[in-house]
Amino acid sequence: MVFTIGCTTRPFKGCSFAEACKYIANAGYTDIGFVPIRWDNTPEQLAETRKIAEDSGLNPSMALSSPKLQLGLDGAVDEFKKHIDNAVKVGVKWLVELGIGDAKYYNDYFELMRRVSPHAQQAGINISLKPHGGISLTAQNLIDAVEKVNHPAFRISYDPGNIIYYTKGNLRPETDIDKIAPLVTTLIIKDCIIKDDGNPDVEIKPGTGLVDFNKVILGLISHGFRGPLYVECAGGKNIDEYNENVKATLVFLKEILSKQI
Numbered sequence: 001m002v003f004t005i006g007c008t009t010r011p012f013k014g015c016s017f018a019e020a021c022k023y024i025a026n027a028g029y030t031d032i033g034f035v036p037i038r039w040d041n042t043p044e045q046l047a048e049t050r051k052i053a054e055d056s057g058l059n060p061s062m063a064l065s066s067p068k069l070q071l072g073l074d075g076a077v078d079e080f081k082k083h084i085d086n087a088v089k090v091g092v093k094w095l096v097e098l099g100i101g102d103a104k105y106y107n108d109y110f111e112l113m114r115r116v117s118p119h120a121q122q123a124g125i126n127i128s129l130k131p132h133g134g135i136s137l138t139a140q141n142l143i144d145a146v147e148k149v150n151h152p153a154f155r156i157s158y159d160p161g162n163i164i165y166y167t168k169g170n171l172r173p174e175t176d177i178d179k180i181a182p183l184v185t186t187l188i189i190k191d192c193i194i195k196d197d198g199n200p201d202v203e204i205k206p207g208t209g210l211v212d213f214n215k216v217i218l219g220l221i222s223h224g225f226r227g228p229l230y231v232e233c234a235g236g237k238n239i240d241e242y243n244e245n246v247k248a249t250l251v252f253l254k255e256i257l258s259k260q261i
Helices: 019-026 043-055 074-092 103-123 137-147 160-167 176-182 212-223 239-257
Strands: 005-008 032-034 061-065 094-097 128-131 156-159 182-188 228-229
Touching: 005 160, 005 239, 019 032, 019 043, 019 239, 032 061, 043 074, 061 074, 074 094, 074 103, 094 156, 094 182, 103 128, 103 137, 128 137, 128 182, 128 239, 137 156, 137 176, 156 176, 160 182, 176 182, 176 212, 182 212, 212 239
Parallel strands: 005 032, 005 228, 061 094, 094 128, 128 156, 156 182, 182 228
Antiparallel strands: none
16 A cells, blocks of 8 residues: 655745755655645646646645634635645645634634635545644644535545643644544644653654654555654754754654555
């Protein structure tokens, strides 16, 4: 079974998009995530972004989205649909949704996703909500969101490091695999530690923190998960360490995936 393994631009956040593409391609990845698109990009900007990725040999397959509910529900729907349309122009297949933190917008958020999910499905885009605090703090929050939106284009992006990060270690990402797995369509590779001062830190190399990636990845696969996976954080203090850790993380993931039955 072949899994798509991508790397996001986050490990190279101090670099240009073109530089990040070069490093990610050289590390052996096929796909790039966190492709920089906005609802108000011009056609020329979108074409240039796609060209940079594809010239590097990468599929620009994933981008982030975060609704602008402060525009009002109708305005947020229009903005999000434009974001979807721009994603299509770049070649993105997955929009990883960051949710929302202000509880006064929670009901609007679900209504927004109900309205834009048919548009996403028609465009060939899949929306997946990741744990990011607020409306998506826990695995159960993610499951509840999918049930409330009730559309096949809206599912879950599981981020085990964020489960630990946003709950400061009070919840474990492995615990809920059995119940969340059927709804997971993308997996974010991110580890986390709790520092001596009690604060969490995700800027570390996967496999060196608290996440049991064998249990998370193989557990998801046992329930039918087939990817893609995207590396979000890899740790490091300089460009050489970023590159080393990004390469090592790909090896780490392939070793785990080789254990699948």
